[in-house]
Amino acid sequence: xxxxxxxxxxxxxxxxxxxxxxxxxxxxxxxxxxxxxxxxxxxxxxxxxxxxxxxxxxxxxxxxxxxxxxxxxxxxxxxx
Amino acid sequence: xxxxxxxxxxxxxxxxxxxxxxxxxxxxxxxxxxxxxxxxxxxxxxxxxxxxxxxxxxxxxxxxxxxxxxxxxxxxxxxxxxxxxxxxxxxxxxxxxxxxxxxxxxxxxxxxxxxxxxxxxxxxxxxxxxxxxxxxxxxxxxxxxxxxxxxxxxxxxxxxxxxxxxxxxxxxxxxxxxxxxxxxxxxxxxxxxxxxxxxxxxxxxxxxxxxxxxxxxxxxxxxxxxxxxxxxxxxxxxxxxxxxxxxxxxxxxxxxxxxxxxxxxxxxxxxxxxxxxxxxxxxxxxxxxxxxxxxxxxxxxxxxxxxxxxxxxxxxxxxxxxxxxxxxxxxxxxxxxxxxxxxxxxxxxxxxxxxxxxxxxxxxxxxxxxxxxxxxxxxxxxxxxxxxxxxxxxxxxxxxxxxxxxxxxxxxxxxxxxxxxxxxxxxxxxxxxx
Numbered sequence: 001x002x003x004x005x006x007x008x009x010x011x012x013x014x015x016x017x018x019x020x021x022x023x024x025x026x027x028x029x030x031x032x033x034x035x036x037x038x039x040x041x042x043x044x045x046x047x048x049x050x051x052x053x054x055x056x057x058x059x060x061x062x063x064x065x066x067x068x069x070x071x072x073x074x075x076x077x078x079x080x
Numbered sequence: 081x082x083x084x085x086x087x088x089x090x091x092x093x094x095x096x097x098x099x100x101x102x103x104x105x106x107x108x109x110x111x112x113x114x115x116x117x118x119x120x121x122x123x124x125x126x127x128x129x130x131x132x133x134x135x136x137x138x139x140x141x142x143x144x145x146x147x148x149x150x151x152x153x154x155x156x157x158x159x160x161x162x163x164x165x166x167x168x169x170x171x172x173x174x175x176x177x178x179x180x181x182x183x184x185x186x187x188x189x190x191x192x193x194x195x196x197x198x199x200x201x202x203x204x205x206x207x208x209x210x211x212x213x214x215x216x217x218x219x220x221x222x223x224x225x226x227x228x229x230x231x232x233x234x235x236x237x238x239x240x241x242x243x244x245x246x247x248x249x250x251x252x253x254x255x256x257x258x259x260x261x262x263x264x265x266x267x268x269x270x271x272x273x274x275x276x277x278x279x280x281x282x283x284x285x286x287x288x289x290x291x292x293x294x295x296x297x298x299x300x301x302x303x304x305x306x307x308x309x310x311x312x313x314x315x316x317x318x319x320x321x322x323x324x325x326x327x328x329x330x331x332x333x334x335x336x337x338x339x340x341x342x343x344x345x346x347x348x349x350x351x352x353x354x355x356x357x358x359x360x361x362x363x364x365x366x367x368x369x370x371x372x373x374x375x376x377x378x379x380x381x382x383x384x385x386x387x388x389x390x391x392x393x394x395x396x397x398x399x400x401x402x403x404x405x406x407x408x409x410x411x412x413x414x415x416x417x418x419x420x421x422x423x424x425x426x427x428x429x430x431x432x433x434x435x436x437x438x439x440x441x442x443x444x445x446x447x448x449x450x451x452x453x454x455x456x457x458x459x460x461x462x463x464x465x466x467x468x469x470x471x472x473x474x475x476x477x478x479x480x481x482x483x484x485x486x487x488x489x490x491x492x493x494x495x496x497x498x499x500x501x502x503x504x505x506x507x508x509x510x511x512x513x514x
Binding site for chain 2: 019020022023024025026029041042043044045067070071072
């Protein structure tokens with residue numbers, strides 16, 4: 001399981017590991033406000049982070065994206 | 081170097097008998113970077129997750145999968161996957177990923193759900209079955225239906241499963257060392273591949289004639305283009321179909337089989353999973369909807385099954401130029417062996433590793449748990465595989481409890497090929513839930 005997310009109310013920073021992303025696009029299904037997936041000719045599609053510091057209202061969606069990513073490339077850290 | 085090497089053949093015979101156990105012994109005796117010798121082929125076993133991360137992130141030009149997996153070329157075909165130049169292979173993997181995109185999953189979920197419901201409809205109130213045999217048949221139904229469409233599925237005969245089996249037998253420990261040696265096994269493999277090619281080509285040609293479009297993977301392969309605008313040739317489509325079929329068939333059916341066995345061996349752990357599925361059905365209504373939802377207890381259960389019984393026993397990379405991992409230097413010409421079976425039994429990451437415990441947390445380190453491999457070459461079918469196994473157990477656990485027929489310890493990991501299986505016969509008893 002991914003690391004425990006920062007407590008509710010604290011602002012967060014989302015990070016993605018592009019080297020391990022295969023563009024499954026499940027993050028976009030969960031949180032289209034935060035993640036898009038770009039077509040890359042000849043290579044895997046790849047996640048594009050739309051909002052590195054998503055608002056608290058999107059927390060549940062971002063957490064779902066973290067859980068659903070088949071490659072576990074999304075990390076949420078306390079903003080610092 | 082690991083003890084017990086014989087002159088000339090090294091550890092080859094022991095590897096043939098049980099590759100995973102040889103590698104487990106190597107790691108326990110020598111620690112990380114254990115060396116073993118397969119008839120002159122020098123292997124270094126990487127177990128710890130930091131080393132695995134370095135290996136999985138390394139470029140193909142330095143650590144080559146293609147060179148290590150040449151024995152797959154006669155199965156998938158020249159010009160496909162490791163039989164194609166690297167740039168072309170990348171494009172082909174991308175095409176496989178396209179056929180498995182999440183927006184296509186809802187369609188596959190409907191097909192799988194229908195197949196699973198049809199399959200268990202005749203099981204009655206109670207009975208005893210060889211569950212491995214059953215799941216091979218079921219996964220053949222679901223995967224041919226999703227891959228090759230309803231018209232192929234309707235005509236599916238026993239022959240197709242036999243042909244796949246003939247291909248699987250050629251993916252053995254001995255093929256790793258000698259991709260051309262075993263004449264009889266390879267002659268069967270080549271006949272099976274030729275026959276499969278004939279079956280698939282007939283579907284392709286029929287579709288071209290009818291101009292109908294179908295919601296399956298074959299349709300994607302028929303429409304997709306390379307970067308230069310060229311479409312896949314019929315031969316390449318056949319190769320893509322065999323590749324994805326091969327990647328998904330034994331792996332999913334064996335994982336489903338081990339899941340059923342572990343459910344039967346651990347009734348106290350199975351009960352909450354069955355209750356979770358009851359609750360899910362109460363909300364979702366249909367199987368295809370349910371299988372697409374989060375099913376945390378069932379998912380944790382399957383993840384633990386894949387920890388102890390990962391379907392692929394060994395992943396390999398040929399070292400093209402000296403490779404530095406931490407303090408260790410692995411020379412060019414060596415082969416790096418990765419064994420999920422061994423890595424998943426590392427007590428530093430999994431306390432009491434032999435104990436089946438679906439409640440244990442997944443390690444924080446992404447590379448400590450690698451049932452689908454990792455990095456750029458990670459299995460692109462992992463979401464599809466989970467969907468399939470979830471659908472099977474949603475349908476089964478809603479109806480039945482499972483019990484072992486034979487003593488619990490008689491269900492063992494065996495490796496007649498490089499794909500892990502449950503020992504035969506794999507008999508389970510089932511009874512309609514109260």
